Structure formats: structure tokens, C-alpha cells
Amino acid sequence: MCRGYLLRPVFNPIYQRITSFLRDLGEVSLLGAEVVRSFRLNRPSWKDFVYQLHFIGVKSQSVVITTGAATGMVLCAQTYFQFHKVKMDTATGAVVSVGMSSELGPVLAALMLTGRVGAAMAAELGTMKVTEQIDALRTLAAHPVDTLVVPRLLALLVSAPLLTAEAILVGITASWLIGVKLLGIDSAYYLVNMNRYTIPEDVFNGLVKSVVFGVIIAMVSCNKGLTCRGGAEGVGRATTEAVVIASISILVTNFFLTLFLARLIKG
Amino acid sequence: MIEVRDVHKSFGTQKVLRGATLTIAKGEAVVIIGRSGGGKSVLLKHLIGLLPPDRGSVLVAGEDLACMDERRLLQVRRRFGMLFQMAALFDSLNVYENVSFVLRRERRHTEGEIRRQVAEALEMVELPGIEEKLPSELSGGMRKRVGLARAIIYRPEIVLYDEPTTGLDPVAGDRIDRLIRRVWEQLHVTSIAVTHDMKSARTISNRILMLHEGVIYADGPTDSILGSSDPLLHRFVNGISTPQNEGP
């Protein structure tokens, strides 16, 4: 008994982590089921969708472009520094483009979207929840999933791959600028090697991943918002949790998606 | 019309409702009174299925709300209008969009018709011409009245008002009381209100229920409750605190 008492501070946090993880997973699954039901029962509102598309897609561009460019540039420089030692300068472009297309582009774009869009969703829905606006919606015979979650999810489904493609494109362009104009790699070799080693599947994988990440961001953030409790503090907590959980889920999912998609393509 | 049977509700360890039982017939105008924090808002939310009871049942037109999923509840809620204690306006929508929310979703009316109805509803709550304002630009009392307009514009059969006149000046409060009475008399709605204002209760109700310690402590016609000699009721109605009974 004495030992159990001593170990409690060690095991309690672990126990709570596990239960809260399972609870989140359960809540998100239920929300997912409700979303599917919503698609079956009624047509999503076009107006809400377009509004969210503007907020999520159009207005996230600056963040995503900056991230893409910075990543492309730094990746190019670092790769060049290492490859230069073994006289493989012209392979730099290939490394950057494969890395950007299949891993860095989708993951970093998704992480930036989590910070910008996921946080906003959790905070907005959380505020609506604690100020009884969600209850008001329900009394006005509107399902919160139909009116709030579905337009956000759809907008993310559309904008996540587009933004990712944009990040990849900007990243590769930026790396070309750095590699060719600044570091003096021969442009023709740079491009030829890039084309030779980057296969369409790399880009395809990246876009598939971005769609999955879009779903994760929307579902986790909306769930945290809708299940928010308490006042301003509760909203703050919901927002933080949404960002943390979505980011970690993205990183973990990315690993498995990489393995899965590689297996899928091989045969 | 509405039947509440032995409803229990706790939040954590705090027991808010402990076996509330009441029946409200069609066309009645009921006021629920009780101490602040006594669970009146919680009880109202049970009537419309926003909160599920821990035990007991709530029947609306003979159907048990506890047996319904959210989508079925939405259909039942079409018969209800509710004014929230804090108005609960959608703060990303302007007044027009708030008030016309249900009408625009139904897609049965033309835009011009909706405009006219919204203008009429805002006229009724004495806030004409504020369609384009955002809720954050309104005072508390104005928000309340916009919430009222939103709750009655689609002609529900049952209207729940959570403290409709708190936060209004006496004159505006009196006008809202008259409006609630008019809605009840002319539109034949069933009207259920929570209020702390006995003068208002006299205007808007023909029956009073008192919620005390999680159960319905008293139930009777307005005049007999307001004139009751029961010590607890008497003290409550006349606002007299006793040393033991002090507190919020």
C-alpha cells in the first residue's frame, strides 16, 4: 500500500494522459459519424462554405508561402553545404524537391494551418459554446455540426491540398533561386536532376497527406471548441489543446502515411 | 403539453434539480420563480432538451425527449422559441441575420418578405432600424430585446423566456411585459418565463411555480401565490431576508 501511494504521482499523470487521449479519440469519432450523417441528410450551405474557404484558404496564403519559401531556401543551403564536400552539388535540387513534395511541404503547411486556422476554429466555437450561442443554434433547430463543422471541414478539404501545392511550388522555386543564383549550382543540371529523381508519386503523396491533415485539423479543432467548458479560461485551454493535439496527430500520422503510401506505390 | 416527471440533475457533486415535477397545459402563461442559482435556467433548458435529465423524464406533447437523438430533438424544438438569460445572440452575425436566422434557413419566404417581418419584429421590441448593427454594438438590454425578437419571429407554439426584463429600465421592462402578454393572448402561445420581478410576474402569468431546493415548492394561480401566507413564499415574494436565509 505504501508503495502504491509513492507511485501514484508517477502513474496518475500517465493514466490521465491515456484516458484523455481515449476520450478525445472517442469524441472525434462521434463527431465524424455526425458529419457523415449530416452529409447524407442535407446539403451543406454554400454561403458558409465560401466564407470559410475565404478565411481558411485565401487568407492563409501568406503564412503558407512564407513557410514554404523559408524551408526551401534553408533546405537547399544545408543540402548544398554537405553535398558540396563530396562534389554532388547538382543533386541538391533533387533532395529539395523530393523532400518538399512528400514531407516538408504537407507537414509544415499543415502545422501552419493548425496554428492559424485550427486555433481560430477552436476559439470561435469555444466562445460560442460558453456564451450559449451553440445552445441558441440548437433551439433555433439548427444542428451545430451542419451549420458550423461541415462548412469548415469542407473548406479545409479544398484548401489544404491547394495550399500545400503552393508551399511546395514556392519552396522549390526559392531553392532554385538560392542554389543557382546564390550558391552557383548550374541551373540546367539542377533542374535535370530534380526532374529525374522526383516522381509524380512524391507530389501525389504530399497532396494525399495534406487532405488527411486537413481532416485532422478540422475535426480536432471543432471537437475541442464544441466540447469546451468554463469561461475565457476554458476557451484558452480548448485552443491550446486543439493546436497541440492536432500538431502531434499530424506528425504521428505523417510517419504512418509515409510508410503506407510507400507500400502502396511499390505494389 | 409539457410534462416534467421527477427530473434530477447534478453538475459534478452539486445537485441542482432533485425531483422536479410539473405539468404545463397548452395556452397557459407560467412564471417560474426561485432563488438565484436555484436551477431555474437549468429547468428551462430541460424543457427544450438542451440538457438531458440524469433521472426522470420530460414529455412534450406526449413524447419523451430523453428517447430522442439530437436530430429528432431539432424537429421538436421547431415548436419552441427561447430567450436566453444572456440573449446568446450570434456575435458574428448582425441583428438582421440573427433575427431572421430561422426564416432564412427555412427558405420558404422571399428576401423582401423576411425583411418586412424582421422590421416588424424589431418594431415590436421597440428597436426599429437597428438591422445592420452587430450584437457587440448593443447594450445588454437591447441584446435581450433582439433575442426576444429572434425567439418569437417564427411564431413558435411555446415560448420560454429566461429573465426577459432583467437589465432593462422599468419603463422598457414594462413594455416587454406587455409584449409578452400580447404574444400570449393574441398568438395563443404557451408562455413559460423565469423572472425575479414580481410586478412583471403579475403581468405575464396566470400561474406561478416556485422552484426551491430542486423541487417545485409551490404551484398555483398568480394571485394566490403572490398573496400567499406561506412563510417561505411570503418572504420570497416580498423580498425579505431572514438571518438564516441570507445569501445570494
Ligand SMILES: Nc1ncnc2c1ncn2[C@@H]1O[C@H](COP(=O)(O)OP(=O)(O)OP(=O)(O)O)[C@@H](O)[C@H]1O
Ligand atoms: N453547464 C453547467 N455546468 C455546471 N454547473 C452548472 C451549469 N449550469 C448551471 N450550473 C449550476 O447550476 C446551478 C443553477 O444554475 P441556474 O443557471 O439554473 O440558476 P438560476 O436559477 O437560473 O439562477 P439565476 O436566477 O441567477 O439566473 C448553479 O449553481 C450553477 O452553478
Ligand SMILES: [Mg+2]
Ligand atoms: Mg438563470
